[in-house]
Every structure is written in C-alpha cells, then in structure tokens.
Amino acid sequence: MIKAYLMYTGNDGDSHFKTGSIAEGALVKADHVLFKETPAHSSFDWHNDPIPQYVITLSGILEFTMKNGKTFVIHPGDILLATDHTGTGHKWRLLNDEPWKRIYAVFQEDAETHFIPDNS
Incomplete structure (x- = not known):
C-alpha cells in the first residue's frame, strides 16, 4: 500500500485530514497531469485546493x-x-533544503479515489 493523506472540508467548514493509503494497482479516471517545482524553503499561507487531485x-x-493546529x-x-x-x-511549508517537486493528477469528478483510511 502507498501511504496517503486525505485532506477534506468537514461539516464545520474547516479543512481536516485522515491518514491511510491508496489501494495498490488502482486505476483512477484522470483528466490531466501537471508537473510543478517550488524552490526550497518555500511556504504557502491559507488556501483551499482548487480541484480534486x-x-x-x-x-x-x-x-x-489545518486551522485547528493539527499537522x-x-x-x-x-x-x-x-x-x-x-x-x-490549509497551509504548507517546506521543512528541508530540497525543492518541492510534485505531480498533480487531476481526477474526474465521479472517479473512485481508492483511498483506504487507516484502521478501516
């Protein structure tokens, strides 16, 4: 299993997260993929995620x-x-001296994400 974090908006209007994994071998309906790099020591203040990805x-x-202080x-x-x-x-900050290199895989609105929460 591949380690994963689900970040979502709760009924209280705040962002929350759950730890879990992505099912191995899962195929997900994706719309497009984006590659991005952010310099080391960067941070990004409070924001929402624009699209499911x-x-x-x-x-x-x-x-x-998260706003409740959990990290x-x-x-x-x-x-x-x-x-x-x-x-x-939510907000984020880089902790080490490397740039943040990442891939955004935007999935279709009706796609099964194959997220498996811990202790399920």
Missing part, C-alpha cells in the same frame, strides 16, 4: 497545517488526496 511528492518534505508531514513517495475545496483551507 492527487499530489504526488517526488522531492521535498512538507508540513501541512501532518509529507515525504517523497507519499500521496496527498486534496479535496478541501471550500472552507478555511
């Missing part, structure tokens, strides 16, 4: 923070399933 980290270690750390190879399109949003 996987964010697959290739390099860089990031800390994501999680993404390492290379981890997958972020970003679905917090409304509400208070």
